[in-house]
Structures are given as structure tokens and as C-alpha cells.
Amino acid sequence: MNIGIWAWYFFGIMLLASVFIAWRSRRLMHSTAxxxxxxxxxxxxxxxxxxxxxxxxxxxxxxxxNYATGLSPQWxxxxxxxxxxxxxxxxxxxxxxxxxxxxxxxxxxxxxYSRNFRLFAGFLCWLSGLLNYGIFPAITAKFLIxxxxxxxxxxxxxxxxxxxxxxxxxxxxxxxxxSCCGGMISIMASSIFQNTFASIVLCGxxxxxxCSFSWSDIFAGLQIAPHAGSSMVDPFQASTTTExxxxxxxxxxxxxxxxxxxxxxxxGYGAAAKTPHxxxxxxxxxxxxxxxxxMLMLFIPLLVYSIMHLDKFADIAAPIQAxxxxxxxxxxxxxxxxxxxxxxxxxWMSVLFVMAVFYGTITCDSVYTHSWGTILVQDVIAPLRGxxxxxxxxxxxxxxxxxxxxxxxxxxxxxxxxKDYIAMFFSLTAAIxxxxxxxxxxxxxxxxxxxxxGAWTAMTIGTIGGLGGMAVQQVWPFWxxxxxxxxxxxSYKVTIIVMASFAAVFMVLAVLSWFAERxxxxxxxxxxxxxxxxxxxxxxxxxxxxxxxxxxxxxxxxNWFETSEYATRFFDGQxxxxxxxxxxxxxxxxxxxxxxxxxxxxxxxLHRGKYAVADDGAEYNEPKKEKLTFNKFIGIGPxxxxxxxxxFGASFFWNIGWWxxxxxxxxxxSLYTLSERFWYWYWAVLIYSxxxxxxxxxxxxxxxxxSDGRDCLQTLxxxxxxxxxxxxxx
Numbered sequence: 001m002n003i004g005i006w007a008w009y010f011f012g013i014m015l016l017a018s019v020f021i022a023w024r025s026r027r028l029m030h031s032t033a034x035x036x037x038x039x040x041x042x043x044x045x046x047x048x049x050x051x052x053x054x055x056x057x058x059x060x061x062x063x064x065x066n067y068a069t070g071l072s073p074q075w076x077x078x079x080x081x082x083x084x085x086x087x088x089x090x091x092x093x094x095x096x097x098x099x100x101x102x103x104x105x106x107x108x109x110x111x112x113y114s115r116n117f118r119l120f121a122g123f124l125c126w127l128s129g130l131l132n133y134g135i136f137p138a139i140t141a142k143f144l145i146x147x148x149x150x151x152x153x154x155x156x157x158x159x160x161x162x163x164x165x166x167x168x169x170x171x172x173x174x175x176x177x178x179s180c181c182g183g184m185i186s187i188m189a190s191s192i193f194q195n196t197f198a199s200i201v202l203c204g205x206x207x208x209x210x211c212s213f214s215w216s217d218i219f220a221g222l223q224i225a226p227h228a229g230s231s232m233v234d235p236f237q238a239s240t241t242t243e244x245x246x247x248x249x250x251x252x253x254x255x256x257x258x259x260x261x262x263x264x265x266x267x268g269y270g271a272a273a274k275t276p277h278x279x280x281x282x283x284x285x286x287x288x289x290x291x292x293x294x295m296l297m298l299f300i301p302l303l304v305y306s307i308m309h310l311d312k313f314a315d316i317a318a319p320i321q322a323x324x325x326x327x328x329x330x331x332x333x334x335x336x337x338x339x340x341x342x343x344x345x346x347x348w349m350s351v352l353f354v355m356a357v358f359y360g361t362i363t364c365d366s367v368y369t370h371s372w373g374t375i376l377v378q379d380v381i382a383p384l385r386g387x388x389x390x391x392x393x394x395x396x397x398x399x400x401x402x403x404x405x406x407x408x409x410x411x412x413x414x415x416x417x418x419k420d421y422i423a424m425f426f427s428l429t430a431a432i433x434x435x436x437x438x439x440x441x442x443x444x445x446x447x448x449x450x451x452x453x454g455a456w457t458a459m460t461i462g463t464i465g466g467l468g469g470m471a472v473q474q475v476w477p478f479w480x481x482x483x484x485x486x487x488x489x490x491s492y493k494v495t496i497i498v499m500a501s502f503a504a505v506f507m508v509l510a511v512l513s514w515f516a517e518r519x520x521x522x523x524x525x526x527x528x529x530x531x532x533x534x535x536x537x538x539x540x541x542x543x544x545x546x547x548x549x550x551x552x553x554x555x556x557x558x559n560w561f562e563t564s565e566y567a568t569r570f571f572d573g574q575x576x577x578x579x580x581x582x583x584x585x586x587x588x589x590x591x592x593x594x595x596x597x598x599x600x601x602x603x604x605x606l607h608r609g610k611y612a613v614a615d616d617g618a619e620y621n622e623p624k625k626e627k628l629t630f631n632k633f634i635g636i637g638p639x640x641x642x643x644x645x646x647x648f649g650a651s652f653f654w655n656i657g658w659w660x661x662x663x664x665x666x667x668x669x670s671l672y673t674l675s676e677r678f679w680y681w682y683w684a685v686l687i688y689s690x691x692x693x694x695x696x697x698x699x700x701x702x703x704x705x706x707s708d709g710r711d712c713l714q715t716l717x718x719x720x721x722x723x724x725x726x727x728x729x730x
Contacts, residue, residue, distance in 0.1 A: 007351040018190045025189035026182035028716045032394050035183030036103045037271035041715040044282040045708035048701050050191040051269040054293050055364030056357050057139040061422035062297035063337040067305055070232025071683055078662035080253040085655045088287055089635030089648055091280035093260040096445040098276035099606040104267050106379035112444040113452040115383050122379025124463055125264055128433035129372045134412030137168040140361050147338045172406045175365035180399040184268040187366050194359035201356035203292055203695045215684050221306020233679045236669045251578040258438035258581050267371045284651055289701050292694025304340035373402035427577050435580030436462020439588040448600045454592035458584040465580025499537035506530030
């Protein structure tokens with residue numbers, strides 16, 4: 001798609017406007033709390049609009065999955081509806097975390113457990129997030145190049161500039177500039193401007209496509225499944241992929257509750273809410289507005305799939321297929337939907353669409369670089385230093401760390417070839433941290449008997465499970481065959497060497513920790529891990545000869561294991577994260593119950609009772625004892641306005657209604673085969689009603705954010721600077 005010079009001028013003007021807003025808003029930043037959490041002044045609509053970004057990497061991940069799976073994930077995803085409803089309406093984890101007044105999750109860990117544990121968790125959080133972020137620039141650059149059909153290189157003043165790295169440098173520079181200007185204040189100010197434009201454009205694109213193509217044609221195309229016996233519309237037929245099947249979504253149910261607020265990619269917004277109540281209400285409003293974004297990520301890939309498979313659209317599909325076939329094989333799967341969309345939109349609308357998702361990406365990357373950079377400083381460097389930094393030095397180091405995250409993203413994107421689904425890569429890298437942190441977070445907020453030893457155990461298990469899973473994924477299942485099937489003992493020997501190396505590392509760490517007074521408490525834990533690894537290696541060496549004898553009797557089974565698509569992809573990122581999380585929960589609870597009993601002062605941690613903070617909306621705190629009513633059941637508490645009660649009630653009935661249709665459909669399908677006509681109308685009602693609701697709530701949020709933003713600015717201007725509010729536990 002060739003765009004005119006006017007489009008580039010408009011693009012540049014809008015980009016400069018975002019930079020100018022960030023530059024001007026820096027004057028409101030006077031303290032570390034301003035830089036980290038916008039001094040906790042964000043109301044529900046500002047919080048909703050500023051944090052409601054939709055980055056290119058998110059869109060690409062969803063498009064890739066939905067193009068491959070069709071509508072089945074939307075059906076099986078309903079399994080988690082009650083869990084999502086419970087989290088949304090009750091503010092599960094969100095409310096209590098905001099009550100702690102922590103500005104990062106590892107800071108909460110120091111408040112609940114210990115400073116050494118904060119250091120450990122902070123490092124894992126930063127490492128996991130850094131690796132996860134590593135592919136963001138690559139995906140963004142590939143999308144822009146292929147969607148806009150940009151040349152591989154351009155010549156400026158006789159110098160040839162490669163487009164791929166140049167685009168990454170351009171947009172990362174803008175994102176980092178916004179992050180470094182005024183931290184969360186400049187991020188929120190520019191995000192409101194960017195997301196307002198993006199929301200209007202994306203809703204317009206959705207409405208245009210929905211009106212341009214009939215549901216009858218789209219549904220007819222979806223009935224042409226990629227594999228015999230599979231279906232893109234009937235979830236009770238075989239899945240179209242081995243990755244995104246029922247198991248994937250069942251694990252998602254568990255992880256939906258386990259991982260609430262565990263991932264810290266937008267940690268600044270987690271602490272920026274004016275009160276815990278505002279954070280909860282903002283999430284409920286976002287659940288309605290996000291319907292528009294959900295349809296953007298679902299409707300467009302379904303439309304492109306139908307065009308690519310229905311004979312009626314052969315003339316449109318031919319140039320799309322030609323463009324996709326011209327790409328390298330490793331990116332064709334990711335680029336089918338973007339290239340397809342570029343052929344479906346008018347030129348001027350394509351330009352606006354690219355600008356909208358580009359601004360969403362700028363918002364996302366400014367937030368992510370801010371989060372991972374500040375977490376490194378707040379939860380690794382500062383605890384190691386052992387005393388607070390001066391505000392000026394503190395902010396300077398955070399800015400340098402933010403720049404470092406962007407540099408890493410650029411280098412990683414240039415060197416790392418992504419071969420798996422984007423969603424699977426995210427699950428795998430997140431498992432390093434999320435595998436253990438969910439247990440530590442939930443138990444720390446809701447269980448007064450949770451111990452520091454339990455927290456250490458959970459995080460260690462989760463991390464080893466995540467890293468071990470990454471290693472297993474690289475060699476599975478060939479490692480299994482080479483180790484257990486006789487004939488090649490090299491893999492067996494390498495495994496013994498690796499296990500011995502781990503044992504040696506744990507022993508060395510135990511010795512070093514013993515001589516380092518500050519970390520002496522961890523010496524015993526490393527010693528136990530070393531002994532456990534030695535015992536595991538010994539058992540492996542003793543049992544191996546017997547297992548090899550057993551394996552020799554079933555060569556056919558091993559051949560299937562090596563060639564079956566299901567077997568070869570069994571250890572995907574989703575399963576690895578689930579196994580690590582489950583083991584972490586058992587470790588936390590077991591060690592806490594078996595060790596020395598501990599009773600933590602939860603009122604002090606959550607600022608309740610005599611520790612309450614008036615500015616945090618203490619009137620919304622739940623009473624200690626109260627009869628269970630319907631209002632309380634759906635999350636409505638004292639101090640709720642009439643509109644808030646209506647919002648929470650509508651959210652409950654909307655979600656329960658669709659969940660009820662899921663249960664009824666499962667029951668009926670066990671007795672009868674649901675017709676294609678049923679699925680035609682079911683999916684039509686779901687998609688178009690969600691689209692309309694999402695657009696209406698987007699308009700509401702845009703309107704309400706005007707007055708909410710004005711209040712936020714006035715509060716920032718009047719706010720008193722508290723230099724001690726810097727996230728350091730004194």
C-alpha cells in the first residue's frame with residue numbers, strides 16, 4: 001500500500017503532538033512518587049482511557065491465534081466467565097494491593113515478607129519482563145513494513161538505511177522520551193491523547209468492515225475448515241490446532257485467578273489509582289469498553305479467513321496471497337491478517353488504522369519500558385544499596401534503566417528468531433516469574449499465616465519450573481527418546497552432567513551465602529536444593545538402565561512419540577506455566593503449614609482500622625462481619641452510587657447470561673448435534689452485540705475522561721511533595 005505525502009505529514013504532526021504533551025507535562029513531576037505512580041491521582045475514566053492501550057504485538061498475537069482457531073476459543077473461553085466476573089466485581093487482589101499503597105509488587109513483598117525476598121522477586125520480575133518485552137520491537141517493525149509495503153532499505157544522503165532497524169529505533173526513541181520526561185505523569189498525559197485518537201479510529205474501522213461485509217458471507221467462509229473433521233465455528237468438533245485446544249483454555253481458567261496483577265508490565269497504572277475503589281470501578285468499566293477491542297481482534301481475522309477461503313472473494317484473495325507468499329516463511333503466519341486488512345480498507349482509512357495501532361504501541365512501550373526500568377531500580381538496585389536514594393539521583397537512575405530496557409529490546413529483536421506462536425512465547429517467558437508469584441501474591445494478601453519461607457519456596461519452584469520448562473521445550477521429545485531408548489548414551493551423560501552442575505552451583509551459593517551475613521538465611525535453602533538435586537541425579541542414574549530395557553521392547557511407541565504433532569508440542573508455554581504455578585502453590589502452603597507458625601498484622605499491611613489512610617477512600621472498606629446479600633455477592637459495598645450499582649449489576653447479568661448459554665449449549669450438545677443455523681445466529685448475536693456495546697462505552701469513556709482529566713491535573717498541581725514516598729521501606 002503506497003500512502004501519499006499528506007499521510008506522512010499528518011503522521012509526523014500527530015507524533016510531535018504526543019512528544020510535546022509529554023514534554024509539557026513534565027512540569028507536574030516533582031517527586032519519585034510522581035515519576036512512579038503519578039502521585040496516585042488517577043480517577044476511573046483517566047485510568048481507563050490511559051491504560052486501555054492496544055499495541056501491535058497484542059493485536060498480532062490475537063490475530064495469529066484467531067485466524068488459526070476460528071470461533072472455538074470464544075466458546076471454550078466462557079469456562080472462565082464466573083472467575084473473570086468474580087475478579088472484576090470484587091476487585092480480587094486489585095483492591096487489597098492498592099490498599100497496601102505499594103508502588104511495585106516487589107515492594108509489597110518487602111512489606112509482607114522481607115527485603116531479601118523483595119530483591120529476589122524483583123530480579124525475577126525484571127528478568128522475565130525483559131525477555132518478554134524482547135520481541136515487541138521486532139513484531140512492530142515487521143507489521144509496519146508489511147502493512148505499509150515499505151522498502152527493505154532507503155537511501156538518504158548517499159547512505160543506505162535498513163528499514164527494519166530504523167523503524168525500531170524511531171518508535172523506541174519516542175516511547176523512551178515519553179517515559180523519561182515525567183514518568184507516569186507524562187505517560188498518562190500522552191496516552192490520553194494517543195488513545196483518544198486510537199479509540200475513535202479503531203471503532204470506525206470496525207463499523208466500516210461490519211457494514212461492508214455480510215455475516216452470511218463471513219460465516220460461509222468459516223465453514224471451510226483447514227483440516228478434515230475440524231471446524232472454525234462448531235467448538236464440539238475437532239480443534240483446528242494442537243496448541244489452542246480445550247486444555248489451553250482450562251489452564252487459562254486457573255491462570256486467570258492465579259495471575260491477577262502478577263504480571264507487572266503496567267505496574268505504574270496498578271499504583272496510580274486515586275483510591276482502591278476507583279481502581280475496581282475502572283476495571284468494570286473497562287470490561288464493557290474492551291468489547292470493541294475484543295471484536296477488533298476477533299472479527300478482522302475471521303473476515304480475512306473467509307476472504308482467503310471463499311470462492312466468492314477469489315479476486316480479493318489473490319493479491320493478498322501473492323503478498324504473503326513473497327514474505328519469508330517464518331513470518332507468513334503472522335502477516336496474513338495484517339496484509340489482508342490492508343487490502344480491505346480504503347487508503348486513507350488504512351493510514352488512520354496504522355497510526356492508531358502505532359500510537360497504541362507507543363503507549364504500550366512507554367509503559368513497559370517504564371515498568372521494567374523502574375522495577376530494576378526500585379526492587380533490585382535500591383534494596384541492594386540498603387538506603388534510600390536522593391530524589392534527583394533516584395529519578396536519574398530510573399531514566400537510565402528505562403533507556404537500557406529499550407536498548408535490550410532493540411538488540412534482542414535483531415538477534416532472536418521467533419519460531420513459535422507469539423502467545424506461546426509470552427506464556428513461556430512469563431512462567432519464569434508468574435509461575436511462583438501468583439501464590440506469593442494471593443496468599444500474602446489473604447492469608448495471615450503465610451510465611452517468608454513459604455514465599456521463598458514458591459518463587460524458587462516457580463522459577464526453576466519456568467526455566468526448566470524452557471530447556472525441556474527446546475529438546476522435547478528428542479531428549480526423551482535419546483535418554484530412555486538404548487543405543488545413544490550421549491544425551492544420558494549430558495543430563496547427568498547438567499544435574500551435577502546444578503548441584504554444584506547450589507552448593508557454591510550455599511557457601512557464599514553463609515559467609516555473606518546479609519544472605520546467611522538463604523544458605524540452608526541453597527544447601528537443601530543442592531542435596532535434592534544430588535538425590536534426584538542419583539535416582540536418575542540408578543533407574544536409567546532398567547528404563548532403557550523397558551523402552552527397548554516398544555520401538556513403535558517411541559516412533560509415534562517422536563513424530564506425533566501432539567506429543568512433540570506437548571510442553572508448550574501454557575502447560576509449562578501451569579505446572580510451575582501448581583507446584584509453587586503446593587510449596588507455599590506446605591512450607592507455611594509445616595514451618596514455624598506466623599501471624600502477620602494484616603490491618604497494618606492493608607491500612608485498615610487504626611492504620612487507615614483517609615485519602616484512600618476508607619468508607620469503601622468492607623465491614624468485618626455482614627450478612628451476605630445479593631449486592632455484596634456481586635461486589636457492591638457501602639458508599640456505592642446508584643450508577644455504580646447499576647454498572648455492577650449489569651456486568652453480573654451480562655456475563656452470567658453468556659455463561660448460562662455456554663452451559664446450556666454443552667448440555668444440549670451432549671444429546672444432540674447443534675445445527676449450523678444455531679451457530680450462525682449464536683455467533684452473530686455475540687459478535688454484533690459486543691461490537692455495539694464496545695463502541696457505546698468507548699464514547700462514554702471519552703466524554704467522561706474530560707472532566708476526570710481536569711480533576712487529575714488540579715490534584716497534581718495542589719499535591720504536596722513527600723520525598724519519603726519513594727517505595728523504600730524504612
